[in-house]
Amino acid sequence: MRITRIPLRRKLFGALLCSVSVAACGPAPEMDPVDEKSPELGAEQQEVIYGADHRTDVYAYTASAALRQRAEKSTVALMRPSALNTSNPNNITFNASTLQSAYNLCSTQRFLSDPTPAFCSGTLIDDDLVLTAGHCISTSDCSNTRFVFNFYRTSASGLQTVTTQDVFSCQSIVARELGTVNGRNLDYAIARLDRPATPRFEPAPIRPGSAALPVNTGVSVIGSGSGIPFKIDDGGWVRDARSGTVDYFIANTDTFGGNSGSGVYENDNFTVAGILVRGETDYVNQGSCRVVNQCTDTGCRGEDITYVRPAVDHYCSVAGSQRLCGTTEPPPPPP
Template sequence: MLMVVVSGLSAGACGPEGDLDDSRHLEERRDKAISFYDDRQDVYAHPDAALVGLAINSTPTMMNVSGAPTPAQVAASQILGAKEGLCSGQRFYNDPTLGGCSGVLIDDDLVLTAGHCVWTSCGAEDWVFGYYRTNATTVASMSSEDYFTCNEIVLNRRRESGASFNEDYAIVRLNRPATPRFTPARVAFGNQPFPLGQPMAVIGAPSGIPLKIDSAGILRSQYTGGLFKSDLDVLGGNSGSALYAQGGYTVAGVLFAG
């Protein structure tokens, strides 16, 4: 089950204060355009204990590493502000950018992600749990118990491989079971569609930074073949993120575009 997310993030270049007039004007017309409010929150700051638990216990991040990142590696990694050329003061400016794609644990040793994040056989897809902030200045310590390598690509419906546009998902088998240390998320199943307006949430690593939760989305539209759209704040790095139907906290889809 797949989805496209329509993001509500604004973008602009650094410059003199007067250059911001247009963005302020759009902000004032929020009801007539789109929302420019960034609803992403760090794991430690989010008020929903169930979503926090899913972030900590069910959400690995793909990284190009050879072992769990040490605190020194986290501290030495390129920060988001430098990587993206952000203005000082932008949210998450000092976050490290160790992540690649996102994923979700759906069985003892299976991770669901986007098809374009992996290939038909294992490459450098290492998966690390515990990539989140415990407070405003600290990323959680990660150990060898949190680090997994790819053992097998169980399946991959990847658009570049001839699948249709609304088929972009993959299942990766890890080199060992992640349970009981980590807990698989529950996956929605059956043919009953979610209703329009269904509250939605996303958990992932936008731009490769530590996990963020956005729980302010709703289901906007649905199409044949399992494709649906929601208004959640996502960026590159969120590919493969689980989209949760709030209420039952079940995985309703996987992010592949936005």
């Protein structure tokens, strides 16, 4: 799945990190190469591929100009300050192992030379607001989180140049939920950046309304699965809409730890419909190395994706935004 995979080998930054399973975990101060996704309430898991592997580098993606633009202008990777080498502010590099080294992957696997500095993903949804998973960030580790734009490949061997203008700090967490609330299993966070990201970058539009997505609706994911540069996966579809609770839906997206917090788009008009939070085990052993876990399109447990509407409604109840809430008026005082 693509739940935030946070390495269990290192100190977990506060919340319980759930490896690659259905457990909701919080990010660790330093990430280890052990996949982790948000726990559904506490299991371990890793990444997984359903059917064909649809992950595509941004430079090679040609199916939709809108999705490519979401990757280039609206997607962020969450990293620790220690993962960034800012000695040259006009060309930031990354302190991280390659994917092959970090996860002991076999030479037959894809993206082996990609660096792995990210521990979660997120989406710009307003001038200075990033949507991600609740297990990816909390108030206690806000100051130790960086939001990095432009983390994608421009060719098979080249990365888009990242400068200090593309790196943002966390000012505060304005809305967050992690756990069961009124019978709904929720996992989301909205973080306020230290400065507006626009007009350099562009907020992704939010899916209107609060209705459940119909089963078989096509969905796409953009993020840093296993911590690597952004990949676009447009081959998923909704397997279970959970229309009775509308807290999260289950899809067969090709996502991994590090994809936790990724924006999940419905494929009709590419609005953000959800946040990737949990999923199936990502990697499995094959002799002395590891390979991506392979499932059929209808097999395994699927990937859990929190609906976006609870996060937006929470934010609008405590803050206010013309873009997100349709008003510039301040919210009413709490009762």
